[in-house]
Amino acid sequence: MKEIKIRRSVRSFEDKLLSDKELEKLVRAGMQAPSARNQQPLYYIAINKKEVLKEISEKVPGYKMVGEAGGLIIIFIRNEEHPAPKQTEQDASAATQNILLEATHLGIGSCWLSTFHNEAKQEAISNYFKLPEKHLPAVGIALGYPKDKDALKFIDRYNKDWVKYI
């Protein structure tokens, strides 16, 4: 499938914000992902405002590239009881992968900024948004039109030593 083949991490973006419609398409792709026991435990913040992107890039460790991005989606684990709480990290990851592929489909570059297991990042994001529900920051996805027009291209990562066919 083309999008799976050509998706690559893009860290350098054109100076152009994503449209509201593009952001919504990406969030919709995330919400279509499977989740353990269909618990759908995620919450999304989707941003395409330059000043907010700039502020986040300054305040969240490891999020510097977000200052030059055209958008950012942050996925949280909702602060609720979930039927399969140990599987929420997998749920957030499946949603993230859907968003990366939908972005590729739209010609938008993306970079997965893992935020799980990093308290400094999680605290900085929580402090910035001050969500009353205290959802847990899980993953950030930097988005934008690639500066390098050739950024989305197939690099074969298949390694026959890492698979056994039976």
Add this chain to the structure above:
Amino acid sequence: MKEIKIRRSVRSFEDKLLSDKELEKLVRAGMQAPSARNQQPLYYIAINKKEVLKEISEKVPGYKMVGEAGGLIIIFIRNEEHPAPKQTEQDASAATQNILLEATHLGIGSCWLSTFHNEAKQEAISNYFKLPEKHLPAVGIALGYPKDKDALKFIDRYNKDWVKYI
């Protein structure tokens, strides 16, 4: 993107095995997934032999449906030092989601059988395969041609209460 929209968990399969070529396409899709620091920490076992599927369905708790499936891919975390060991669960999940979407693209149904955080499943899989490298079982993916011809269809999971646009 069509595949993201119509992918659903499929648990009931036609009596038809996946071809070797289909299995390889699915493993290739998994290996194209991003990983933290590009560590690519995964190992795959891909199966399309009826007697092996039957045996696994009897020996691994929660894998009963595999006995009727046309294929199974098990993803392991390779038993090595990885640069970002805390992120390997996310890496395995991204690869899994790629495989589910590639399967959808090929008209193949799939079901994510989480194996992380479940020692009984992990032990049963390890005992069955006796891999000398002792890789850690992470996720199983049951695969097959859907019995219900209408299984892969769009069910809208968008919920506007779970997103904030800024």
